[in-house]
């Protein structure tokens with residue numbers, strides 16, 4: 001390879017690197033309020049079937065972005081009132097209570113919602129949730145953005161921890 005050709009090749013590669021850097025910056029433009037919201041992906045979301053009353057939604061929330069995201073509230077098509085719950089031991093029994101401050105999904109990390117652990121609580125189911133039903137759930141994030149996903153209705157016998165309103 002001639003010296004001139006090598007110099008040209010290097011210059012071309014450097015140019016490509018600059019172009020990549022520019023486009024990466026462009027996608028994170030500050031005026032794009034939806035940028036952070038789209039960094040969250042809910043994997044395998046499902047909601048426990050229920051005729052009425054309380055139920056819960058589960059799944060794994062993945063943060064593909066470079067910033068921590070805090071989920072501060074939730075609402076759904078079948079139960080407008082929802083709470084963010086954690087499960088703890090109270091007097092030797094599993095009990096759930098609102099999670100103070102919401103759930104932080106670390107940058108590049110994930111947070112699992114599962115029976116017996118953290119979950120998205122449907123406080124008052126108005127429309128019965130049957131197996132296979134699609135329930136739209138909207139999460140509100142600490143930056144004011146929202147993130148929406150569809151959870152599938154699924155029969156499940158567990159996740160009946162007693163509720164400790166306002167505990168902790």
Ligand SMILES: [Cu+2]
Pocket residue numbers: 056085096097119120121
């Ligand atoms: Cu709960």
